[in-house]
Amino acid sequence: MASKLTLSSPNSLLLQNPIIHHQNHQLLLKPTTKMTSFSILTNKVKGFSIKCAATTTPTPLSHSQDLEERVFNFAAGPATLPANVLKKAQSELCNWHGSGMSVMEMSHRGKEFLSIIQKAEADLRALLNITEDYTVLFLQGGATTQFAAIPLNLVKPEDSVDYVVTGSWGDKAFKEAQKYSKSKVIWSGKSEKYTKIPSFDSLEQTPDAKYLHICANETIHGVEFKDYPDPKNGILVADMSSNFCSKPVDVSKFGLIYAGAQKNVGPSGVTIVIIRKDLVGNAQGITPVMLDYKIQAENNSLYNTPPCYGIYMCGLVFDDLLAQGGLKEVEKKNKKKADLLYNAIDESKGFYRCPVEKSVRSLMNVPFTLEKSEFEADFIKEAAKEKMVQLKGHRSVGGMRASIYNAMPLAGVEKLVAFMKDFQARHA
Amino acid sequence: MASKLTLSSPNSLLLQNPIIHHQNHQLLLKPTTKMTSFSILTNKVKGFSIKCAATTTPTPLSHSQDLEERVFNFAAGPATLPANVLKKAQSELCNWHGSGMSVMEMSHRGKEFLSIIQKAEADLRALLNITEDYTVLFLQGGATTQFAAIPLNLVKPEDSVDYVVTGSWGDKAFKEAQKYSKSKVIWSGKSEKYTKIPSFDSLEQTPDAKYLHICANETIHGVEFKDYPDPKNGILVADMSSNFCSKPVDVSKFGLIYAGAQKNVGPSGVTIVIIRKDLVGNAQGITPVMLDYKIQAENNSLYNTPPCYGIYMCGLVFDDLLAQGGLKEVEKKNKKKADLLYNAIDESKGFYRCPVEKSVRSLMNVPFTLEKSEFEADFIKEAAKEKMVQLKGHRSVGGMRASIYNAMPLAGVEKLVAFMKDFQARHA
Numbered sequence: 001m002a003s004k005l006t007l008s009s010p011n012s013l014l015l016q017n018p019i020i021h022h023q024n025h026q027l028l029l030k031p032t033t034k035m036t037s038f039s040i041l042t043n044k045v046k047g048f049s050i051k052c053a054a055t056t057t058p059t060p061l062s063h064s065q066d067l068e069e070r071v072f073n074f075a076a077g078p079a080t081l082p083a084n085v086l087k088k089a090q091s092e093l094c095n096w097h098g099s100g101m102s103v104m105e106m107s108h109r110g111k112e113f114l115s116i117i118q119k120a121e122a123d124l125r126a127l128l129n130i131t132e133d134y135t136v137l138f139l140q141g142g143a144t145t146q147f148a149a150i151p152l153n154l155v156k157p158e159d160s161v162d163y164v165v166t167g168s169w170g171d172k173a174f175k176e177a178q179k180y181s182k183s184k185v186i187w188s189g190k191s192e193k194y195t196k197i198p199s200f201d202s203l204e205q206t207p208d209a210k211y212l213h214i215c216a217n218e219t220i221h222g223v224e225f226k227d228y229p230d231p232k233n234g235i236l237v238a239d240m241s242s243n244f245c246s247k248p249v250d251v252s253k254f255g256l257i258y259a260g261a262q263k264n265v266g267p268s269g270v271t272i273v274i275i276r277k278d279l280v281g282n283a284q285g286i287t288p289v290m291l292d293y294k295i296q297a298e299n300n301s302l303y304n305t306p307p308c309y310g311i312y313m314c315g316l317v318f319d320d321l322l323a324q325g326g327l328k329e330v331e332k333k334n335k336k337k338a339d340l341l342y343n344a345i346d347e348s349k350g351f352y353r354c355p356v357e358k359s360v361r362s363l364m365n366v367p368f369t370l371e372k373s374e375f376e377a378d379f380i381k382e383a384a385k386e387k388m389v390q391l392k393g394h395r396s397v398g399g400m401r402a403s404i405y406n407a408m409p410l411a412g413v414e415k416l417v418a419f420m421k422d423f424q425a426r427h428a
Numbered sequence: 429m430a431s432k433l434t435l436s437s438p439n440s441l442l443l444q445n446p447i448i449h450h451q452n453h454q455l456l457l458k459p460t461t462k463m464t465s466f467s468i469l470t471n472k473v474k475g476f477s478i479k480c481a482a483t484t485t486p487t488p489l490s491h492s493q494d495l496e497e498r499v500f501n502f503a504a505g506p507a508t509l510p511a512n513v514l515k516k517a518q519s520e521l522c523n524w525h526g527s528g529m530s531v532m533e534m535s536h537r538g539k540e541f542l543s544i545i546q547k548a549e550a551d552l553r554a555l556l557n558i559t560e561d562y563t564v565l566f567l568q569g570g571a572t573t574q575f576a577a578i579p580l581n582l583v584k585p586e587d588s589v590d591y592v593v594t595g596s597w598g599d600k601a602f603k604e605a606q607k608y609s610k611s612k613v614i615w616s617g618k619s620e621k622y623t624k625i626p627s628f629d630s631l632e633q634t635p636d637a638k639y640l641h642i643c644a645n646e647t648i649h650g651v652e653f654k655d656y657p658d659p660k661n662g663i664l665v666a667d668m669s670s671n672f673c674s675k676p677v678d679v680s681k682f683g684l685i686y687a688g689a690q691k692n693v694g695p696s697g698v699t700i701v702i703i704r705k706d707l708v709g710n711a712q713g714i715t716p717v718m719l720d721y722k723i724q725a726e727n728n729s730l731y732n733t734p735p736c737y738g739i740y741m742c743g744l745v746f747d748d749l750l751a752q753g754g755l756k757e758v759e760k761k762n763k764k765k766a767d768l769l770y771n772a773i774d775e776s777k778g779f780y781r782c783p784v785e786k787s788v789r790s791l792m793n794v795p796f797t798l799e800k801s802e803f804e805a806d807f808i809k810e811a812a813k814e815k816m817v818q819l820k821g822h823r824s825v826g827g828m829r830a831s832i833y834n835a836m837p838l839a840g841v842e843k844l845v846a847f848m849k850d851f852q853a854r855h856a
Contacts (some may be wrong), residue, residue: 022839078534078536090519093517095498099503100499100817101500104694105508107503107818140735141568142718144717144718144732267737268536268699268735269697287607288605290572303572305505309696310697310735370780389528
């Protein structure tokens with residue numbers, strides 16, 4: 001059952017990418033491949049195979065090969081995205097669903113984009129079981145813009161608000177809140193280099209605090225809340241930027257959840273805010289209109305032009321997470337990856353060290369150091385040669401950091417662990 | 429000099445997209461095209477031609493065909509982008525320049541993205557001849573966020589600032605400025621339905637106004653400044669969102685220029701601010717850190733994660749505008765398109781009407797109505813059938829609007845004009 005495709009040519013023919021991708025049956029031949037002769041054998045069961053005599057140059061790369069030549073990207077954010085999501089985005093970049101337009105070109109008030117943002121919201125609500133008494137907003141400016149928007153929208157300048165500071169991001173959120181409220185740090189892990197989460201009983205909450213703010217996962221320090229404190233008086237507010245949609249969360253425990261998209265759910269430029277509806281509508285008079293949740297809620301995030309393409313990408317990721325079976329399944333995969341990596345560190349007899357208290361180690365961001373710190377630069381350089389990139393720790397803490405978000409495949413962590421053992425064998 | 433590629437096959441072979449794109453020599457065959465037999469003739473001078481017997485289904489669409497099946501998109505923004513730019517973005521979406529990553533996945537502090545944002549800024553500086561005494565910022569939140577950021581950064585609450593209101597956007601900018609300054613409307617075109625620009629001599633500027641704000645092109649009303657007023661006291665500030673990079677501009681006349689990217693230079697989610705360096709550093713205490721130009725300038729727009737993919741797309745557009753010969757050449761093309769369309773309106777003996785005073789008609793946004801307004805819905809519907817979409821006027825003014833930004837090809841305007849003449853013949 002084999003058919004033969006032959007090129008009999010005395011003169012050169014330039015075609016795109018000498019690969020048969022048997023999944024979607026596309027025939028692509030590498031750019032500037034000088035074909036002198038080639039033949040394709042096809043078999044419905046086995047898929048394609050190709051033989052060809054060709055001299056090639058690697059760039060510009062195209063489809064199938066893109067995905068083969070991808071690195072394992074351990075960046076803390078922007079971070080790796082699911083390969084199938086990127087491929088889908090690529091296939092419809094110039095013409096979305098036969099609309100004759102790219103998503104980047106669509107009016108944000110047209111039926112095409114409205115269907116995209118509405119599906120994105122519906123899928124996110126399904127993933128996190130978000131009830132109708134919460135509003136979901138797709139905004140801009142990153143979590144850092146929310147550091148101001150939260151006190152501006154939720155309290156008056158004379159109101160007290162509490163911050164539990166378990167890392168750099170919680171600290172930044174607190175400092176910004178000082179401009180718009182009587183904000184107070186009721187616990188800080190700074191003296192212990194942000195390696196712990198306090199016991200909730202020990203927290204001395206301000207009796208009349210309007211909200212209690214936490215950073216659910218500290219990207220730089222790798223400290224993650226496994227459970228959540230109960231505010232004595234007000235509501236619980238959480239920055240979930242770096243563990244958003246990495247596991248199930250009981251949204252009803254929170255008054256407000258916010259997250260930059262660029263870790264687990266999309267590209268940078270989209271910030272998601274999930275807020276209880278009864279908390280909307282109390283913005284201070286000095287609040288910029290774009291930071292006013294009431295304006296954004298009344299306009300379904302379309303008061304002005306939203307980051308349409310970013311929202312579209314988030315929608316593709318949400319769809320993919322649902323297809324994986326939802327956040328319970330995603331959490332299982334994330335635990336498996338994190339266990340593999342933390343075990344490799346803990347079983348290295350001190351060659352590798354993770355400073356974070358075991359019970360609160362992040363499933364997303366794994367910081368570690370070398371006992372022989374003089375080898376850290378080599379570790380990062382050699383890993384990069386093996387196509388494992390962005391392993392350098394944040395400039396404020398040094399060492400290494402492996403961010404293993406939803407989209408990091410198990411194979412990436414397995415490869416890293418194998419490399420770590422090999423590196424240790426060579427440097428112990 | 430012809431060579432022959434033949435497929436002799438008794439059984440079916442699924443390939444991707446039955447098109448030979450002779451510009452980049454890529455062989456793509458339509459998805460689920462059932463090939464029974466085909467042959468390709470190639471000739472180095474004439475490029476490729478293809479004959480094949482195939483039964484096809486249209487989706488999912490892919491490369492070459494995407495561009496053939498694109499509509500003419502007259503949306504006011506997000507708006508049409510250059511087809512070659514979209515195609516380049518598509519080709520490198522999964523793997524940028526062999527980095528093994530999508531631009532969406534890159535750390536904003538890594539060398540790859542830094543090279544992207546630095547080239548984007550350099551190319552923009554070249555396009556507009558921006559000197560070193562101006563800072564260029566790539567921000568988020570749209571022009572609407574700048575409506576607040578401008579007074580917050582440039583003046584104190586007790587300072588006077590003047591606004592010339594030639595349309596809805598200028599009016600929104602004025603209203604937001606009232607929160608942070610003593611802002612005053614010194615001229616408004618509202619009573620004349622925003623169809624005029626005032627004579628500059630007639631402007632009664634506030635003697636101690638810290639700045640004079642204009643909207644260089646009103647997207648909704650199609651009114652464009654052809655020259656710029658001189659502020660008596662302070663600096664000139666201009667919202668150029670909808671005519672940014674559509675023609676040369678003498679940046680030195682302005683203290684601050686700002687623009688949302690989603691009309692002429694990229695997707696939504698990127699806002700460009702060009703500000704004279706001596707004006708940076710005076711933000712009011714209540715300014716959210718993300719809106720503080722000093723923080724953004726000191727961090728080269730990387731205080732937090734910027735909208736990386738949007739900035740990359742803007743960079744591709746800037747590169748394309750330079751390749752076209754720069755903004756003088758771009759302006760020539762825009763004038764030719766606008767003349768063609770306005771002439772068709774003016775020569776229609778009143779069948780089509782543009783309310784805007786001729787001397788200040790926008791080269792970018794062309795609003796028009798039908799003398800027989802009962803046919804406007806048909807006009808829009810029939811045009812859409814002819815693959816000319818988004819011609820409905822803004823809900824606040826009705827009628828039609830054709831936005832003909834840089835990326836709208838002359839062929840799109842020619843097709844619209846031909847349709848207008850045909851429609852008139854059928855309805856006169």
